[in-house]
Amino acid sequence: MKHLKVKRKALLLRPDQSRVLLRPIDLGERTGNIIARIMALPESEVERLLEEVCEDFCERHKQIPEYLQERFDLIRESLVTTAPSKQRQQLIGSYLSCEFSPESAALCNPSIVPHPDQSHLDPGALRFVLSLRAVGEGHISSLTFRSGIIYADHGIEINGPTGYLSGPRQIPNPCYQKASFIERLQELDGASEVTRGVMRRLEESFSLEQLRSALDAESTAAHDPDTEAAFQMTVEAIWMFAVSNYEVQFKPEQRMSERIIFPGSRAQRNGIEDARFVRFQNDDDTHIYYATITAYDGNLISPELVETTDFLHFRFNTLNGRAAKNKGMAIFPRKINGRYAMISRQDNENLYLVFSDNIHGWNNPTKIVTPRFPWGLVQLGNCGSPIETEAGWLVLTHGVGPMRKYCIGAFLLDLDNPVKVICRLTEPLLKPGWSERKGYVPNVVYSCGSLIHNGELIIPYSLADSATTFATVALDDLLAAMQ
Numbered sequence: 470m471k472h473l474k475v476k477r478k479a480l481l482l483r484p485d486q487s488r489v490l491l492r493p494i495d496l497g498e499r500t501g502n503i504i505a506r507i508m509a510l511p512e513s514e515v516e517r518l519l520e521e522v523c524e525d526f527c528e529r530h531k532q533i534p535e536y537l538q539e540r541f542d543l544i545r546e547s548l549v550t551t552a553p554s555k556q557r558q559q560l561i562g563s564y565l566s567c568e569f570s571p572e573s574a575a576l577c578n579p580s581i582v583p584h585p586d587q588s589h590l591d592p593g594a595l596r597f598v599l600s601l602r603a604v605g606e607g608h609i610s611s612l613t614f615r616s617g618i619i620y621a622d623h624g625i626e627i628n629g630p631t632g633y634l635s636g637p638r639q640i641p642n643p644c645y646q647k648a649s650f651i652e653r654l655q656e657l658d659g660a661s662e663v664t665r666g667v668m669r670r671l672e673e674s675f676s677l678e679q680l681r682s683a684l685d686a687e688s689t690a691a692h693d694p695d696t697e698a699a700f701q702m703t704v705e706a707i708w709m710f711a712v713s714n715y716e717v718q719f720k721p722e723q724r725m726s727e728r729i730i731f732p733g734s735r736a737q738r739n740g741i742e743d744a745r746f747v748r749f750q751n752d753d754d755t756h757i758y759y760a761t762i763t764a765y766d767g768n769l770i771s772p773e774l775v776e777t778t779d780f781l782h783f784r785f786n787t788l789n790g791r792a793a794k795n796k797g798m799a800i801f802p803r804k805i806n807g808r809y810a811m812i813s814r815q816d817n818e819n820l821y822l823v824f825s826d827n828i829h830g831w832n833n834p835t836k837i838v839t840p841r842f843p844w845g846l847v848q849l850g851n852c853g854s855p856i857e858t859e860a861g862w863l864v865l866t867h868g869v870g871p872m873r874k875y876c877i878g879a880f881l882l883d884l885d886n887p888v889k890v891i892c893r894l895t896e897p898l899l900k901p902g903w904s905e906r907k908g909y910v911p912n913v914v915y916s917c918g919s920l921i922h923n924g925e926l927i928i929p930y931s932l933a934d935s936a937t938t939f940a941t942v943a944l945d946d947l948l949a950a951m952q
Contacts, residue, residue, distance in 0.1 A: 473950050475899060478625055478939040482615065483571035483578075489529060490611075490634045490729060491536050492569045493543070500544070500565065500806070507561050512554065516569040519560045528570070529838065531633055549780050550904070571611045571634065571729055573760065575604035575909045577931030580746040580853055580918030582758060584616060585779055593621025593920050598725065598780055599929060600744045601937060602917075604909070606777035609732065611738035612762070614780065614939060616725040623925045625939055630726035637717035637783070639733055645680065645711065647673050653789045653829060654941070663687065663703040709735060710787060713764075719781045731785065732764075743796065744775065746915045747854035748889055751804040761788070761798040761811075774829060792823045793833040799854040799918075800828075801862070801887075810887060812851045812864060820849050820866070822888055835888055838880060844870040844897050852877055853918030856926075857884070860948050861891050865898070865928070867915055875913040876900040877930065881951055892951040897932065899940055908933020 476823055496503060508519075538555075540562035553561070584596035585767050587853060599615040613634075613677070617627040647668060654664050670683035684704050713734045732738050742763040749759050760775040772793050776784040795879035801810040808824045813834060815821050821834035840846045845868020862882040867875050876897035885888040899914050904913050916930040928940045 473898065473942060473946055475940050475942045477902075478941070480625060480939050481629060482601070482627065482937040484574065484576040484936065486570050486573045487629065488632065488634050489568040489570050489574040490636060490731065491530055491533070491765060492567055492731070493695060494565055494567050494646050495541055496565065503564055504544075504561055505600055507557065508551070508553065510557075512557070514552070515557045515560050519556050519563070519624050522560070522563045526568075528665050529632070531635065534559055537566065541568050547811070553749055556757060560697075562870075569731075571603040571605040571609075571613065571731070573605045573806040574608070575931075575935050575938055576601050576613075577604070577909075577934045578602040578743050578915055578917050579929035579931060580744055580760070580916075581920050581927065581929050581938045582746045582748045583920070585758075588840065590598060590618065591620065593923060595619045597920070597939075598746070599627070600746050600917075602741075602931075604934075608740070610742045610765070611732065612730040612741045612744055614725045614728050616688070619922045619927060621923060623923065623926070623927070623941055628724075628726065630731050631724055633727050635723060635727055636729055636731050637719045639718040640718060641782070643677060643714065643716045645675050645677075645714070646673065647671055650711075650717070652827075653787070654707065661703055663700055664707065666690070667707060677711060681708070684708060689912075694719065705862070713737075713771075714784075714786045716784045716785075718780065723781075723861060725780065729828055733804075734764070736766050736769075736771050736773075737764040740765040743917050744772075744779070745799045745851075745853050745922065746775075747802050748916065749800065752804070759799060763796045770796060772796075786829055788829060788831060790825070790831040790923070792821070798831075799851045801855050802857060806885070812855060814848075814850050818848045820851060822882075832862060837882070837890055838849075838866075838893070840868065842868070842878075842895055844874070844876045844900070846870060847873070852916040852930075855882065856919065856921055858921070858944065858948070862887050863926075863944075863947075865919055868897070872912060875915055876902065877914055877916060878927070879951065881945065881948070894947075894951055898942070898947070901932065905932035908935030910934035 484762045537559040541558040580600045584598050591602040600611050603611045603613045667683045685884045709790040712927050713736045714717050719728050744762045749757050758777050762773050764771045764773050774786045795814050797859050798813045803858050809828050811823045815834050820838040821835050822837050823831045823834045824830050827938040847869035850867045852867050855864045866878045868878050876898040878894045880893040881891040901912050901914050913929050913934050919928045924944050925941050926944050931937045
């Protein structure tokens with residue numbers, strides 16, 4: 470293999486434990502007792518305690534009184550029978566809240582895409598969005614972001630993060646379309662009589678609240694007592710499927726580095742992991758950003774799809790079909806021969822190609838690449854979406870070798886028939902350097918997405934699953950090395 474000159478950048482994004490997110494605390498049955506104690510405090514003590522809270526935390530968060538009020542409003546109807554003062558409401562909110570440090574353990578597994586806004590740049594420069602996996606207390610992973618610029622000479626600048634973090638507003642009643650909802654439910658129960666009964670109660674377009682009403686109505690209708698357990702399991706499965714498909718909205722004034730998406734569904738409760746973003750070209754030449762993620766509930770993993778056009782409004786959807794499993798699914802940046810395409814790993818060892826007419830449903834995978842070289846004999850996975858070049862689809866991979874050492878490799882697929890592998894790197898493109906081996910998970914270099922700018926492949930990658938840096942390599946040199 471021709472010797473490749475890979476240039477590591479001096480940039481290093483480390484986890485910052487001082488960046489904290491306000492989160493609700495669920496104190497269960499104790500909540501009522503705690504509120505009762507706060508309600509018994511004299512008003513003067515309430516004012517003093519609230520002032521102390523604001524003094525302690527106002528420099529760490531924007532609009533903390535508003536957050537405390539929102540926290541109280543969530544439990545007002547069920548737990549408060551009187552009308553306490555505004556100060557007492559916010560004090561109650563403070564006792565039911567906490568700070569969470571999303572980056573306390575790691576800031577890793579980056580993915581890079583062109584920013585939606587390319588205005589006011591020097592000639593030859595590109596503004597980008599970098600998504601990152603932030604790992605915090607309890608190994609809970611969130612989705613966070615940075616922005617920056619790649620200059621014409623391939624210099625990279627990252628916009629420094631502010632000291633603030635805030636989550637988006639979760640949209641409680643996203644709109645569902647009955648036809649696609651039924652199609653995707655077939656993966657759960659084969660369109661059983663329970664599903665048909667629920668769907669008959671709904672219009673062609675319905676909200677989450679309307680679905681809840683339909684499920685409740687179907688539950689109270691007469692049905693066979695011998696099938697009660699199966700009936701309730703189906704109802705629960707329909708509901709869990711629906712709430713796993715949700716939307717969130719950031720405020721436009723929130724800077725990119727201030728936006729963080731904390732797990733928002735039961736399927737995600739232990740993590741949103743390894744987002745692989747791609748700027749996807751639609752049939753009408755407009756663009757949308759897709760990202761495949763791994764949702765983790767502490768026991769099971771499930772692949773999901775994130776959609777956005779502006780990195781302010783995000784839609785989360787489940788992925789379905791026999792090929793929608795395992796980790797590391799990555800979507801091609803455009804359709805191929807009129808169909809969506811995806812690289813995936815089905816069996817923890819090999820890489821597969823899947824075509825689909827539906828971005829949310831994937832079946833019939835075809836194995837295309839298997840472990841072959843000593844540095845990746847344990848397993849192969851992708852390092853993000855395929856990148857289109859004149860020579861073919863460039864796919865970066867991670868390979869696992871002896872002592873669980875992760876290296877980054879590459880192969881090339883035919884542009885029109887990506888089942889066909891044109892060539893592969895026989896040696897790693899990137900392997901952990903001596904200074905990169907120490908961290909949360911030793912001996913790992915890993916990426917979830919790269920891009921090409923002015924003839925240079927820009928590779929953001931995490932080292933030892935702890936921090937994130939960049940490397941670049943000339944595209945022509947890389948392609949020649951694979952030849």
